[in-house]
Amino acid sequence: SQQGEEDPQALSIQEGENATMNCSYKTSINNLQWYRQNSGRGLVHLILIRSNEREKHSGRLRVTLDTSKKSSSLLITASRAADTASYFCATDDVGSARQLTFGSGTQLTVLP
């Protein structure tokens, strides 16, 4: 079953704009991770935020986590055409033997 649900399902922006994707989940988590998947490729880990953290930055990425609302957001600033990909949130759920439950993803298209 899939826990995380990303919103929007698809997002199209111009190069240089910011992209924001949201993820909602249902259970208690140890951490939440974001992955990127380019077409025809495997997933690449982007960033991990622990359940006791509220915000984390990595380069052009900013992730927030609100455990009271069971939601997270991924912000990509100053987007580039190379950021075009699918983005998935994945939750490490409490009691899950350290497995990840992936959402359905957001397809981001950055137009040059």
Next chain:
Amino acid sequence: EAGVAQSPRYKIIEKRQSVAFWCNPISGHATLYWYQQILGQGPKLLIQFQNNGVVDDSQLPKDRFSAERLKGVDSTLKIQPAKLEDSAVYLCASSFNPGAYNEQFFGPGTRLTVL
């Protein structure tokens, strides 16, 4: 550092045939995962190994799917017989230690088409 290797990259078979996928995880990674990713969806965990033992195979359709991890390193996933709904990308991932942080490293996947 070499990444997770998978083969083949693509496979086309007819329904009721059998197929096998191979995965070589990153050296030293104790935990290995197989996922099924249907087009337009996120990956769904099929089975998780810790070294050569199965941690969780609750979502593996055991009437047709089987998996093993040889000597705690390479792994194979087999489907026999295949159904049309098995058409998907099969992803292998590994992680060093599912302790504090379980960042997973993914292979490129095997795209299976069942006709």
